[in-house]
Amino acid sequence: MRILICDDDALIVEQLQKYIRNFFEKIGVKCPELVCFSDGESLLADKGEKDILFLDVEMPGMNGIYVGNELKKRNDNIIIFIVTSYSEYLDEAMRFHVFRYLSKPLDKQRFFRNMKDAVDLYNTMTIKIPIETKQGVHTLPASSVIAVEAQGRKVVIHTTQRDFESIRNMQYWLELLPKNCFFQTHRSFIINFEHVTDFDRTLVHMADEQFHAYLTKRKYSAFKEAYLLYLDSTR
Template sequence: MRIILCDDDEQILDQLQKYLREYHESAHLAKPEYAVYSNGDALLAPESRASALRADIAFLDVEMPGRNGINIGALLREKNPKIKIFIVTSYLDYLDDAMKFHVFRYLSKPIDKARLFRNFKEALYQISMEAEKMSIETKEETIICSSDEIVMIEKEDRRVIVHTLSRSLESVENAKYWDRLLKYRSFNRPHRSYIINLKYPPVLYP
């Protein structure tokens, strides 16, 4: 696992690393790879950009010299839809901008360790769930895929249609089944007839 830390406050960077190491040790998890930057321009420098875009989790400050955390977060999310982004800041004015690119969590400074642990645990859980394979059972066949391949679940009268990146399938399971199964992944139910994958733009929806 690769984790990005980007903040112009050295004390915050030290605190984040200390807390994250403590979490991994207490949970008996393998040590992740950390990449630490003092500003957004350093994160996107030619020698670090490619590696940063492959990160699993990013903790980004908002107000930094050069490109701010909102700009950096939007770019990381565009290039790597799977990344879990934590915005870490004292300025709540940026919440609306952060939500536009589906930031995973918004953490206030000073960092509360218990809250960080809770949200980091959920991020790890979602990452593990997204990597897990699931089955789509129809009357004719059973298809194995990951949740990343599912664009939307649609309820049409008594039918439940699973729209994937490659095709649409009529599931033998009801909408409640899919709601429970996808609850902790990157899905949202904006309407009782739809469960959508927030990783994909609306243009992909049928």
Template sequence: MRILICDDDALIIEQLQKYIRNFFENISVKCPEMVCFSDGESLLADKGEKDILFLDIEMPGMNGIYVGKELKKKNDKIIIFIVTSYSEYLDDAMRFHVFRYLSKPLAKQRFFRNMKDAVDLYNTMTVKIPVETKQGVHTLPASSVIAVEAQGRKVTVHTTLCDFESIHNMQYWLELLPKNRFFQTHRSFIINLEHVTDFDRNLVHMSDNQSAYLTKRKYSAFKEAYLLYLESTR
């Protein structure tokens, strides 16, 4: 993971660095690389990976709205926090799907909550899982899994690439898949919330024309989990 900060206020950069270090200390994880910029031009010129970005709006030269849009064009997976005192830019920022909007002065506990959501999202997008079949082992991003379906003893992993017949049972997949992004809608289905297109009280429809049964007793819990997922990606 590589975290970037772009702000023309040195005190804000220092505060963000401190909060980021504190966050990773609290979860007992080594702090990732942090790179800081004071203007949008130098950020756009950077050739390194861009995973999580804290971006100011009012800066000399290019403003943060323009810079954020350009970065999203190059990498739509980048997780962008807008950090500003100017709430009037909120609508513009949301149009290019920023992750969260943080107001100055920064509130530490709110920062920690949002940082946890960002790290969870990053882990889900980047974590890879082994799909073991009788023919061999295929390593795939968890995000490419649409659903896991059981038909009797046969367990099929539906992915954006193709379907795989797993040698493992549903309990194995329940324990393996990230719980903040996958939900068991029925004893025969575990689905990826990222791929949901719509649902009713009986069925969940997903990308690639996939669908899964939704038991009535799980409808409320599924609805809540899905809405929380959507909130975490905004």
């Protein structure tokens, strides 16, 4: 993981660095690489990986809205926090799907809560899972799994690439897949929230209506709550 800060306010940069280090110390994990920039031009010129970014809006030269848009075009998975005193930029920032909007001065507890959500999302997007079939093992990002379906004695893993017939049972997949993104809607289906298009009380429509999973009535409320929490964590 590589975390970037882009702000022309040296005090805010120092505070963000401190809070980020405190957060990783609190969860008992070594702090990732931290890189700081004071303007958008130098950030856009950077050739390194960009996983999580704390971005100011009002800076000399390019403003943060333009920079954020450009970075999202290059890598849609970048997790961007907008950090600013000016709430009028919120609508513009939301158009390129920023992860969170943090107001200055920063509140430490709120920062920690949002940072946890960002790290959880990053881990979900980057975690890779092995799919064991009779022909061999295929390793794919968890995010590419649309759903796991039990078809009689077979267990089929539907992915964005193709379907795989797994040699593992449903319980194995229920324990393996990240619980913040996957949900068992029915004894025959485990779905990935990321690929949900819409749902009603009996069906979950996925992958732009290309796939459908059953949703039992007794799980409807729990599914709805979990899905809304997932959406909230990715905004």
